[in-house]
Amino acid sequence: MADVLPLVEARLRTALGEPDARAAVTFLGTDRVEVLRFTEEDVVRYATLGMSAHPMNDPTAMVADPVKGPRAELVLSVRRGVADTDKALRPLAVLAASPQVEGVVVAPGGSLDVGEPLWPGAPFTSVLVGEPGGLVEDLELDDPLDPVRFLPLLPMTPNEAAWKRVHGAQALQERWLARGTDLRDPLRRPVALD
Known part of the structure; x- marks a missing residue:
């Protein structure tokens, strides 16, 4: 079976250009996860590379399937030059390793929490997982x-995460949209939730 990571990196390069930096993190008992940085004029994007090496499996399954199951990588886009967002590399690697470490299946509408600011001074400790297919197209692999x-x-923000747990991901996204929230602003204030 072919290694999927070179194909994943090629798809990221096709969609986002050449990375201008990369960092690797290895957690005890897990495979290495890299985070690649892609810089445009006013936006910097961080993409994980390594999460898709293995399929994510239902944590309640008796045996993990080594072939079948969803595969994903994570992409974070923020405004450039506003905050020290390069410090988000380790938290992103932690999130990408969560399927291996915690046995979670990362899917759109879900929440991931790192328990600390995503970067110094960030008002965010968690992320909402968005829908795929917009920025980087899905990468089809050979059957199976x-x-x-x-x-x-x-x-x-913590308040937005709590509100999302009660009202759902769709309601939070609608609130962001209705209020014109700039989700790429690394220092943005929480959206009004009243």
Whole structure:
């Protein structure tokens, strides 16, 4: 079976250009996860590379399937030059390793929490997982492998995360849209939730 990571990196380069930096993190008992940085004029994007090496499996399954199951990588987009967002590399690697470490299946509408600011001074400790297919198209793999989906991450403040748990991901996204929230602003204030 072919290694999917070179194909994933090629898809990221096709969609986002050449990365201008990369960092690797290895957690005890997990495979290495890299985070690639892609810089445009006023936006910097961070994409994980390594999460899709293995399929994500239902944590309640008796045996993990080594072939079938969803595969994904994470993409975070923020405004450039406003905050020290390069410090988000380790938290992003932690989130990408969560399927291996915690046995979670990362999917659109879900929340991921790192328990600390995503970067110094960030008002966000968690992210909402967005729908794939916008920025980076899914990467189809040979049968029987599931495609790799590139999931955008939308930073949430603790209050937004709590509100999302009660009202749902769709309601929070509608609130952001109705209020004109700039989700790429690394220092944005929480959206009004009243």
